[in-house]
Amino acid sequence: MQGVIVNRTLIRRSQKVAVALSITLLCGGCGILTSPDLNPKGPIAHAERQLLFDALSVMMIVIVPVFIMAALFTWRYRGSNAKARYTPKFDFYWPLEFLVWGAPLAIIVWLGVFHLWPGTHRLDPYKPLPSDVAPLQVEVVAQDWKWLFIYPEQDIAVVNELAFPVNTPLSLKITSDTVMNSLLIPSLGGQIYAMAGMQSRLHLLADEEGEYWGRNVQYSGKGFADQQFHAIAMSRDDFDAWVAKAKQSSGALDAAAYQALAKPSSKVPVTYYSGVEPDLFDSIIAKYAHGHDRLAAEAAEAGHEPAQP
Known part of the structure; x- marks a missing residue:
């Protein structure tokens, strides 16, 4: 008889635990309603x-x-x-x-x-978006553990902040100056990989003003969790003011400044550069191209077609 009473007590307690766990699991899914995806x-x-x-x-x-x-x-x-x-x-x-x-x-x-x-x-992320507005060109470099955004037409660069006008296509050229990364702004589109010595493309557009969350979603080392950035869609006037603000910063992103920036660091604050070394993005890609050039030369000597990166 005592065993029956104990079993019933355990059953009642188990039922309470099951109900509590069920409620917890259901509440855990509530955040999906506000998910950027x-x-x-x-x-x-x-x-x-x-x-x-x-x-x-x-x-x-x-x-x-x-x-x-x-x-x-x-x-x-x-x-x-x-x-x-x-x-x-x-x-x-x-x-x-x-x-x-x-x-x-x-x-x-x-x-x-x-x-x-x-x-x-x-x-297709490589396909330009149809629009009557000319796209904004941005060159993106993944580093340990931060993002560098270069605006070649505006001759500025920014760390961990991507600003652009609303309702304007955003054309991103993406590479990495370290291990493979993956850029994702879930409110605007899917992820695309960033790889050293290679260039990938991504075309996005925001139809609402706002500040959106972006990050690296490919594990890249101890600073991976903090490799995030702000993507800010703003009016054209606000964007022009933002560019003017960046141009007023004291530092320019020349070769020496880039070498210092490329050193591994995390939780890097937003940093503006008033000028950019010419063809900096292409030179970052070219740093890793010597291996492919050597293989291509060896293949040519052997009479074979070289593999494409």
């Missing part, structure tokens, strides 16, 4: 969110019936239900096999061939 501020992010929602909607065709049937089967085949038919030798039923394998296969084919494949190719 689900609150896009530009056409690329809007299109990516729609791809996600479309894929989830189709997958619900399988997921929802599974949960419903799990509950129904648990209730119907409970131990106290004498009406449930007991068939221990059941092992095959054509209609059920067709449903279990056919429905997921059809969903995978539709998602892969007719939806996600063409959808993601329409969002």
Whole structure:
């Protein structure tokens, strides 16, 4: 009798713990409503969110019936239900096999061939965005553990702050002066890798003014967690004022200043440079090109086509 009482007490306590854990898990998902991935501020992010929602909607065709049937089967085949038919030798039923394998296969084919494949190719990050406004050109360099943004047309550079006019296409040329990084501004679009000796491209646009969060999402060492930056979409007048503010800074980003900046450091405050060494971005890429040049020369001597970076 005492054992029964103890078991009931444990069951009641377990139920309370289960309820508390369930509430905690449910509350843990509340933040998703304010996630930048689900609150896009530009056409690329809007299109990516729609791809996600479309894929989830189709997958619900399988997921929802599974949960419903799990509950129904648990209730119907409970131990106290004498009406449930007991068939221990059941092992095959054509209609059920067709449903279990056919429905997921059809969903995978539709998602892969007719939806996600063409959808993601329409969002090619290298493709310029259609607009009547000329794009703003920005050269991006990933460093340990900070981001350098060079504005060649404005002849300024900024550390850990990317400013641009709202409703103006943003054309980013991206490279790395260290290990591989990955740039992501979730409110505006998807991530793109930054690799030493190579140049990747990303085209974004913000249709609302605001300050958005950006960061490196590719682990790159001990300062990785702090490698973040501010992406600020502002009016054209505010952007012009921001450029003027940067030009008033005392330092220029010449070769010596860049070498000092490139040293590993984290939690670097926003820093403005009033001028930039000519062709600095190209020279950063060229630092790592000698290996490819050597391989290309060896391949040419051997009569083979060199591999492209």
